[in-house]
Amino acid sequence: MMKSDGLAISNAEIVDELVAEFRRAVVFFVSPKANSSVQFESVGSGFIALYRESIFLVTAHHVITSINERSSRIALIANKAVDISKLPFIADEGADIAVAHLDGRWAIKSGLIDESRRTVPTIKLEPVLDKYRSLNTYFFMGYPTSKNEFRKYDHGRSHYLQAYSLTELNRLDDRKISLKFDIGNMTTTEGKSANPPHLKGISGGPILEVFQHTSANVQPMFRVKLVGSIASWNKKSKEIAGATTGAILSCVNS
Numbered sequence: 001m002m003k004s005d006g007l008a009i010s011n012a013e014i015v016d017e018l019v020a021e022f023r024r025a026v027v028f029f030v031s032p033k034a035n036s037s038v039q040f041e042s043v044g045s046g047f048i049a050l051y052r053e054s055i056f057l058v059t060a061h062h063v064i065t066s067i068n069e070r071s072s073r074i075a076l077i078a079n080k081a082v083d084i085s086k087l088p089f090i091a092d093e094g095a096d097i098a099v100a101h102l103d104g105r106w107a108i109k110s111g112l113i114d115e116s117r118r119t120v121p122t123i124k125l126e127p128v129l130d131k132y133r134s135l136n137t138y139f140f141m142g143y144p145t146s147k148n149e150f151r152k153y154d155h156g157r158s159h160y161l162q163a164y165s166l167t168e169l170n171r172l173d174d175r176k177i178s179l180k181f182d183i184g185n186m187t188t189t190e191g192k193s194a195n196p197p198h199l200k201g202i203s204g205g206p207i208l209e210v211f212q213h214t215s216a217n218v219q220p221m222f223r224v225k226l227v228g229s230i231a232s233w234n235k236k237s238k239e240i241a242g243a244t245t246g247a248i249l250s251c252v253n254s
Contacts, residue, residue, distance in 0.1 A: 027045065027077045044060065046059030046229075087100045133211060134225075140202070140206060143201055179207065180239060206228075
């Protein structure tokens, strides 16, 4: 794969570009810290999905369960604070997935759709991948709790999204997947050793597969395919576990 200047594009650089493109589709849920009404923290991640012209909020079942036990139920979507306390979710506890349909009236009221019907960025549940081939490269995104603690009045504060590249995916069954991931052996795009934050808070974030256009006559073009949503991380076995896109679609269509 070559850039316009003739230099090769690394998979890490491709992932960086795709993270920049899709990061605003990733959301996180916030709630007051214990014994505080002004200090907030991230309690989980999620993403906005597009399916047949409808948009959905997708996260892990255990994230929604945790939020429902708290006094405040706020999602930051495209940097907008949205009250989700009355938003109904359809869940699959076994697959650890929860999905809410964001109907037009709710989305407009929440500021997620403007009068011209432009929406926040989304991740397609059924992307068109004709003439694209998989690069067997995966990445996931989420908002770690340790990097997303803030005060109620920190208006305009930048929030910290972390993305990780992966190359191994194992499909356990139609509803669950796992990915090899060693947080103790991470490098930056430049190949330097990295010390990423703890993964607490990234549950519910998207897991994406990278595809490249097969034509040699066009500038390199890339797309992503959603393969699942993060459910858990096991540091000892060095694995990320998640629900498949199939499990997400089952909730969407139920």
